[in-house]
Amino acid sequence: MQPQVEIRFTLNHRVVTAAVPPTMALLELVRDRFQLTGAKLGCGEGECGACALLMDGEPVLGCLTPAVDADGREVLTAEGLCGAKGLSPLQQAFVNEGAVQCGYCTPGMEIAAEAVLLEHPTPTVEEIRRGLEGNLCRCTGYVAIVEAVQAAAGGGR
């Protein structure tokens, strides 16, 4: 039996608590306990970025981050990027630029892109590409994705 560790953290702007075993991944916690299914399990070993989440403003892999480490932190999923009025400017830019095809990589792309914009409010194309280098899109949509991040940066965030 693994011990259940009590954790308390902010998930999409709301304080929540959970009891989790030390080997549980943060991805399983947000998907299975909190029904936030935006982040996806892709490869499960840090190669694809489909499970990306923001933790205290830093992009992390949901599949390789122990859920216990969320304790005391602020976790944001793609659902949490939305404001009261719906999609965030970045998310709207993904729609406008046609940066979504099958959509499986999109929540992870949005999180990685949000991290780029937090670090570089007006990023260069190179900074965007480096920021998204851990996120795979298998529909070959990178150009539109980079354009969406550029549009969001130029759109008075």
Add this chain to the structure above:
Amino acid sequence: MTTSYLRPTTLDEALAALATTPTARVLAGGTDWMIPARAGAVPDALINIFRVEQLRSIRRTGDALELGACVTVAQLLKSKDVLQAAPVLWKAADRFASPLVRSRATLGGNLCNASPAADLSLALLACDATVTLASKGGRRSLTVEELVLGPRKTALGPGELLVGVRVPIRAGQVSRFEKSGPRPALEISAAAVAFTATVEGGRLTGVRIACGAVAPVPMRAKKAEALVEGRALDPALIEAAVEAAAGEVTPIDDVRATARYRRRLVAAYVRRCLEACTDDRRLHAAAS
């Protein structure tokens, strides 16, 4: 078996916990550990040191850079001190996995995981870094070669924790970090070379040629280093050193590359590093 989980907040607490349960698995960022853990490999006890603030500092003293064991790769990349005082480490960090991994992967984790392909360990080997191991009983200092004994095997004793890394600062150092792969991101090196030297009047001194993923542990190509040490480079000398390096590494065939290809990569990288030292423009780029 009951698993215990501890999350100390100070180094003293961490060492006390490790003294009580010397077989505990130490957890830092978890990027290597989560994969076997999720597959069911549950340790008897787990000590999570990722939030021990004392282990997260980057400090530049007069002649050295002092890095805590839980400094993340993202922290290395954001540090001007690392860029200036240990440029080869900064370059290895820049080619390390992806931003999503860099935010959690730690210096100490990369060393203690003891992968033959560990890029940060390789860079640290090329800058003569030493590591500090601490236990309740005291401290000791080892070189990277003394720490990493084999794949997944280190010199850490029971109750010992790697707490920090010390990188001596060498003025006027040039460096390069060369690594294989079809794209920069998320590449586990099939071969990598970390190079540092001081170039004065066309002569190389303090030459370090560290080769990764071509032996059970990150290794220095000492024959190649000895050939060029204190000498002015010319094409024949460069070729002799390239051949020596390719000859002294001991790569294996595996899923990522054949041994033959790995030797060729080492040869190409060592040539690139040495040729850069003969070219003022490239030398300048390597010094940044």
